[in-house]
Amino acid sequence: GENVEQHPSTLSVQEGDSAVIKCTYSDSASNYFPWYKQELGKGPQLIIDIRSNVGEKKDQRIAVTLNKTAKHFSLHITETQPEDSAVYFCAAPREDDKIIFGKGTRLHILP
Amino acid sequence: DAMVIQNPRYQVTQFGKPVTLSCSQTLNHNVMYWYQQKSSQAPKLLFHYYDKDFNNEADTPDNFQSRRPNTSFCFLDIRSPGLGDAAMYLCATSAGRETQYFGPGTRLLVL
Numbered sequence: 001g002e003n004v005e006q007h008p009s010t011l012s013v014q015e016g017d018s019a020v021i022k023c024t025y026s027d028s029a030s031n032y033f034p035w036y037k038q039e040l041g042k043g044p045q046l047i048i049d050i051r052s053n054v055g056e057k058k059d060q061r062i063a064v065t066l067n068k069t070a071k072h073f074s075l076h077i078t079e080t081q082p083e084d085s086a087v088y089f090c091a092a093p094r095e096d097d098k099i100i101f102g103k104g105t106r107l108h109i110l111p
Numbered sequence: 112d113a114m115v116i117q118n119p120r121y122q123v124t125q126f127g128k129p130v131t132l133s134c135s136q137t138l139n140h141n142v143m144y145w146y147q148q149k150s151s152q153a154p155k156l157l158f159h160y161y162d163k164d165f166n167n168e169a170d171t172p173d174n175f176q177s178r179r180p181n182t183s184f185c186f187l188d189i190r191s192p193g194l195g196d197a198a199m200y201l202c203a204t205s206a207g208r209e210t211q212y213f214g215p216g217t218r219l220l221v222l
Contacts, residue, residue, distance in 0.1 A: 098156060
């Protein structure tokens with residue numbers, strides 16, 4: 001079955017700098033990779049996703065890259081702002097199309 | 112705005128006293144999910160409905176039940192809550208195998 005590993009578990013970056021969170025997956029048949037942002041006391045919110053037919057997708061300050069050969073995908077946040085502080089989860093589909101989450105990365109934006 | 116709504120946002124119950132959490136959606140999605148999320152952990156899928164078909168995860172305790180009376184509503188029943196059931200409970204919906212959209216969650220406290 002699918003296994004998703006996410007690193008780092010905690011990340012602190014200076015406001016204005018970039019943040020990168022990385023995930024690996026095990027099932028080469030996986031074809032959809034969402035990223036969720038969860039703020040304290042709230043439910044996860046989809047921020048960006050990528051399908052296996054593209055290598056990169058951008059949405060303003062957020063981008064996701066996918067390397068199918070290496071089976072890893074990454075979230076890139078540029079020009080970080082205080083409101084980017086949250087827990088970020090990557091995910092990948094398992095064989096029954098339900099999603100498996102990574103363990104999460106707690107991102108701290110330092111003033 | 113189309114959305115996933117959970118009530119109540121906070122629920123306090125006593126050890127062993129049955130409790131019901133509710134979820135409604137205006138997205139007209141055919142799939143609804145219930146997740147349990149404990150502190151500093153990823154959401155864990157308890158079960159889901161694909162239309163009216165109920166799908167239980169193998170490791171979901173019998174203490175957890177669910178009802179989906181119609182497309183818009185889904186309930187999580189905890190028959191005899193234990194201290195270990197204190198968590199955030201998240202409802203999510205999707206249109207078939209597409210992206211999951213989460214509600215704000217219900218935080219359950221067991222006294």
